[in-house]
Amino acid sequence: MSQQPPYDLVVIGAGSGGVRAARMAAGFGARVAILESRFLGGTCVNVGCVPKKMFAYASEFGELFALAKDYGFSVASPSFDWATLRDNKTREITRLNDIYRRLLVNAGVEIIEAHGQIIAPDQVRAGERVLYARHILIATGGRPFVPDVPGRELALVSDDLFSLPALPRTVAVVGGGYIATEFASILHGLGVTVHQFYRGELFLRGFDDDIRQFVARQMQAQGVALHFNTGVRRIEAMGDSRRLHLDNGETLDVDAVFYATGRVPNTEGLFAEGVSVRQRDNGAIEVDNGYRTSVPGLYALGDVTDRVQLTPVALAEGMWLARTLFADDKPAAYLNYENIATAVFCHPNIGTIGLTEQQASERYGKLRIYRSDFRPLRYTLGDSGARTLMKLIVDDASDKVVGLHMAGDEAGEIVQGFAVAITLGATKADFDRTLGIHPTAAEEFVTMR
Secondary structure: OOOOOOEEEEEEEOOOHHHHHHHHHHHHHOOOEOOOOOOOOOHHHOOOHHHHHHHHHHHOOHHHHHHHHHOOOOOOOOOOOOHHHHHHHHHHHHHHHHHHHHHHHHHHOOOOOOOOEEEEEEEEEOOEEEEEEEEEEEEEOOEEOOOOOOOOOHHHEHHEEEEEOOOOOOOEEOOOHHHHHHHHHHHHOOOEEEEEEEEOOOEEEEOOOOHHHHHHHHHHHOOOOOEOOOOOOEEEOOOOEEEEEOOOOOOOEEEEEEEOEEEEEOOOOOOOOOOOEEEEEOEEOOOOOOOOOOOOOOOOOHHOOOOOOHHHHHHHHHHHHHHHHHHOOOOOOOOOOOOEEEEEOOOOOEEEEEHHHHHHHHHHHEEEEEEEEOOOOHHOOOOOOOOEEEEEEOOOOOOEEEEEEOOOOEEEEHHHHHHHHHHHOOEHHHHHOOOOOOOOOHHHHHOOO
């Protein structure tokens, strides 16, 4: 009789999805090992959502100090110390790393600090060891992508922002996605002169067009230089600075260049020779609705599958898979990827759930669109140009609210609450009969006519 594999589950990657799957599987009685060669918590905890949000908070204080004067407070020339922010962030991230370690250990998961390489459908090499497992889960996430432009070695990526020895005075941010837009806002809020470059007509592709245009106007009014329809041809070192040669023939000198041109699945060195799974052109591992790859017993979830690159999605996928493989009460259905709320922590913040106006028009045809563009009460005592935009997209036939979008202060916090209503299938009539909390910005969503 053949010997049973010693592990029920080996997880490669200790990011959000991998850690959640490992902990839950262990809680269901499985013998689990998790491999990580970099840091516990993955991108989100270490070089993504968490430190980014801390820096986004920091970037708001300049405006808040100015606003305080409108309310009668004397604010004596505030100054900013980059090292304090950076080091306080690092201390907090270290604390979170320790928490992740304790959670795994307390759940009974064996932590192996080594690079994991799949050498057979049921075998993983971890340093000098070979681990045998009934199931293997790939949760290795993604990594920043820099296109092959001459001088690309002179550019920084998003991960680098969180450990800069000094804050540059002038920066070029290359990219038009949410990471690039967040970084442009954060750096500008910290006092850096920022130029953002994007090859397309308008950044934040995939978001509602009204939101994209509104955020562009607001960022430009704040002083961020937005260069659309403009690409970087090459980067040249000029002493300690960098010279960008643009495809319109112009040049720009800056202290640093940050590339935030997307992320690619992190599969480098993952498969030994002779082992292969079906992957897309960008390296993303193809999976079915149950996160099964083309190799039996081998699963993948989270950013390495390049489906929905959001931490809560990876967490939900990890929980679903662990319960499916090891729990007595298995899920009755696959995860539903409709109506996933998301936020962008640029300035102004973006919060959104459901369909854009274009998507809704293609799906439903006749729509009713409700918009409110207003100056929030908190800014009315001074001359700030900050505004908020809210938008509801309603399927005319059913009266169902199929898209809800906001750009303005605390958009993520506000939209999270409304996401419950959208998930439950709320109609415009449901919104109309809901009494608002006055005076708040959020009440605009239930008073639009």
